[in-house]
Amino acid sequence: MSLRLSTVILPYRRWHEGGRAAWTRAEQLGFHTxxxxxxxxxxxxxxxxxxxxxxTLTAAAATTERMRLxxxxxxxxxxxxxxxxxxxxxxxxxxGGRLTLGIGAGGTxxxxxxxxxxxxTPRERADRLAEFVPLLDRLLTExxxxxxxxxxxxxxxxxxxxxxxxxxLPFAVAATGPRGLRLAARYGQxxxxxxxxxxxEEGTPEQSVQALRGQVEKLGGxxxxxxxxxxxxxxxxxxxxxPDRGRPLESLDAFVDFAGRHQELGFTEIxxxxxxxxxxxxxxxxxxxxxxxxxPAQLA
Numbered sequence: 001m002s003l004r005l006s007t008v009i010l011p012y013r014r015w016h017e018g019g020r021a022a023w024t025r026a027e028q029l030g031f032h033t034x035x036x037x038x039x040x041x042x043x044x045x046x047x048x049x050x051x052x053x054x055x056t057l058t059a060a061a062a063t064t065e066r067m068r069l070x071x072x073x074x075x076x077x078x079x080x081x082x083x084x085x086x087x088x089x090x091x092x093x094x095x096g097g098r099l100t101l102g103i104g105a106g107g108t109x110x111x112x113x114x115x116x117x118x119x120x121t122p123r124e125r126a127d128r129l130a131e132f133v134p135l136l137d138r139l140l141t142e143x144x145x146x147x148x149x150x151x152x153x154x155x156x157x158x159x160x161x162x163x164x165x166x167x168x169l170p171f172a173v174a175a176t177g178p179r180g181l182r183l184a185a186r187y188g189q190x191x192x193x194x195x196x197x198x199x200x201e202e203g204t205p206e207q208s209v210q211a212l213r214g215q216v217e218k219l220g221g222x223x224x225x226x227x228x229x230x231x232x233x234x235x236x237x238x239x240x241x242x243p244d245r246g247r248p249l250e251s252l253d254a255f256v257d258f259a260g261r262h263q264e265l266g267f268t269e270i271x272x273x274x275x276x277x278x279x280x281x282x283x284x285x286x287x288x289x290x291x292x293x294x295x296p297a298q299l300a
Contacts, residue, residue: 003259003299004269005292006033008072008238010042010276011051015059019051022274023060027067029292033100034060035072035271038079041110044279054087061095068098072238072271073174073192075106076128078115082157085139088169089159097164102192103136104174105129126179127151133173133183140168172236176215178222185222190234190269194241203243209261212237216266236269237262240281249275249283255291256298263299 007026013019026034038053057069069091074084092099105125106112112119120128131149138145139159147154163169170189175181176196184191196203196211203211216235223230239248239258248258249272259270273281275288 002296003263003267004032005030005259005296006035006068006236006269006271007031007274007292008035008037008271009274010045010281011036011053011056012045012049012276014049015051015056019056020059020063024063026274027064029289030296031067031292032269033068033070033271034064035070035100035102036060038071038074038102039109039111040078040114043109046110054091057099058091058094061091061098066098068100069095070100070172071102073102073104073172075104075111076125076132076151077106077111079132081132081136081139081152082154085136085157085159088140089161089163092163092165092169097169099165099169100172100190101169102172102174103129103133104192105180126177130179130183133171133187137168137171137187172234178218181219181222182225184219184233185226185228185230188233190236191219192236192238194238197241199243200241205242205244205258208242208244209265212262212267213265234269235265235267236271237267238271240273246281246283249288249291251287252290252294256295259295259299 009022009026023034036053036056041050053071060069088101108119128151131151135147135152139157140163143158143160145154145157171187172190172192173180173184173188174192175184176193193215195208199208199211220230223233244258248255262270275281275283275285
């Protein structure tokens with residue numbers, strides 16, 4: 001299977017001051033999917049411009065025609081399944097069925113306390129995701145849903161006419177732990193990872209590949225447990241968080257080597273951050289565009 005290349009465009013620019021141009025250019029370069037982060041603010045970008053994911057993707061849907069669009073990722077930190085489902089159905093319609101929902105448990109960043117709550121523990125985040133995903137699955141596939149859970153409720157929530165994509169738009173579930181991997185196996189059309197965060201600072205690329213191999217094996221076990229063939233689940237690597245950092249974007253050859261090693265592990269999609277000057281995602285835009293246009297043929 002050939003390896004797909006996608007990009008994630010952070011929503012830090014005004015739409016008419018570079019935002020729209022990036023999405024248009026991403027489609028011109030042939031990226032499979034254009035993703036954006038679904039955060040209220042994020043790390044070093046907290047005190048600067050940052051726009052909402054759903055309006056950004058709506059605008060991107062109106063200015064592109066072929067490229068798929070998605071979140072990478074949405075979490076329960078500030079989302080509710082009922083209101084999110086309505087927005088997703090609308091966005092899937094506006095995009096003509098090009099939407100993918102990347103979804104995960106979220107973290108301890110600014111999103112975790114923006115609504116005034118105390119940050120949840122990893123177990124509490126996993127508990128919420130375990131209820132969030134099945135309920136969202138129902139909301140996107142059934143006309144009317146009522147539900148009473150430990151964390152979320154729905155009372156005759158109506159979602160007519162449903163998604164353009166049937167039975168619903170695809171989920172790309174971000175997970176590395178056993179509970180998240182079970183959700184990916186049961187509800188996901190794709191699985192997302194950024195690698196092993198414990199290796200980011202002092203690990204080696206070789207250790208990272210080995211850790212990712214272990215994650216893929218655990219995903220296979222989770223799929224087997226629910227009677228599913230793991231080969232039917234897309235496997236997405238969001239780059240920029242492995243020990244390699246930005247080195248794969250230093251040249252076309254460096255990227256092809258990096259991507260090839262991960263393709264051998266079973267990954268079907270590699271996601272690159274659109275270059276942002278003076279940030280962790282700084283890169284030579286000419287090299288980035290060369291990778292987008294020339295690397296797929298070398299990885300086919």
